[in-house]
């Protein structure tokens with residue numbers, strides 16, 4: 424075992440025994456790269472190429488795992504690096520094998536003209552407390568499936584981190600090849616619905632409504648595509664597993680018609696979900712061990728990673744993209760907020776009832792409060808379609824000139840916005 428950190432480190436080689444891994448934490452500002460010298464190894468389900476250095480993105484925490492033994496070389500100053508032969512990888516890959524067999528059965532049923540319900544592959548939802556390794560297990564199951572030629576759909580309901588687009592969004596995307604170690608989840612075809620806050624407690628009804636929209640759209644896509652249906656879904660969830668968080672987990676299981684629930688690292692949650700599914704023979708609730716390699720992150724760190732995700736959307740993971748700055752007149756765009764903070768009944772005037780439709784749209788006046796916030800660009804044609812529409816992308820407000828009635832923003836692409844209907848959010852990012 425070796426520990427690192429701080430001072431310059433010369434390139435060093437690790438000889439990994441079969442079924443062991445090298446865990447590395449990369450600092451925010453010093454590059455680290457890795458190279459396969461001998462054998463085979465993978466990073467969360469994606470194989471290291473046989474030749475050449477692979478840059479490990481800043482701030483990432485990875486494990487280089489080998490099934491049959493490997494020698495790897497590490498270059499750069501890491502925050503920590505050590506090897507471990509205690510991993511749950513065998514159980515994870517066995518889970519993958521079971522899912523794969525279900526996919527094959529679904530494909531065979533479709534070929535024999537079975538009804539869509541009988542040719543549905545696994546709809547896997549991964550649940551567990553914060554830092555139990557949910558996103559990592561999603562990556563592995565997706566990459567292993569893609570390696571075998573399936574195109575499973577990745578659904579990310581974790582608005583706190585947002586691994587497909589940006590935080591505050593629930594999204595889905597087909598995974599057609601093992602997830603790139605450097606670039607992460609592909610951004611080309613996401614289906615994204617914008618919630619606009621990092622926690623569902625702000626507007627749980629909106630969160631639920633958006634999950635329903637996403638699930639319906641995926642159902643429609645699946646009904647015309649037996650291969651996607653057979654490949655199924657891998658659904659990532661939030662780490663909030665108590666009270667409202669637990670209620671929303673139950674909602675997501677139902678809304679996405681999950682038939683496999685993988686519970687990471689918490690016996691109590693597994694028991695509760697197993698009890699809830701006891702009259703549903705088509706749902707399997709499986710308990711899996713958490714990897715000791717999962718690195719816990721405190722709220723401040725999470726807040727920082729949220730900001731970095733937003734920055735990465737505009738500037739790229741390797742800071743290699745150049746966003747475009749643009750100016751619009753206030754009159755050229757309409758900004759809406761979906762739902763509002765619901766005042767408790769006790770705070771309302773006597774006799775008044777809370778708002779009837781918590782998902783209703785509210786037009787928002789453009790103000791300087793919007794500077795540094797993210798706005799989503801809706802695909803809706805009319806304002807009343809905003810809640811049910813997915814979004815084309817996001818802009819970041821850099822200036823609001825009240826006198827000249829002009830809003831300045833950056834966007835990933837040049838040219839006019841694809842729509843004039845924008846959704847406000849509480850997500851901010853401050854350009855350093």
Ligand SMILES: Nc1ncnc2c1ncn2[C@@H]1O[C@H](COP(=O)(O)OP(=O)(O)OP(=O)(O)O)[C@@H](O)[C@H]1O
Pocket residue numbers: 446447483484485486551552553554555556557558559560581584660661662714715716717718719
């Ligand atoms: N075996 C491992 N070795 C080293 N780092 C790991 C390992 N497994 C996971 N990690 C890292 O630990 C961190 C937390 O893992 P992950 O994001 O999968 O947890 P999570 O349960 O999805 O968290 P959240 O509740 O925030 O969504 C990530 O940075 C991930 O890359």
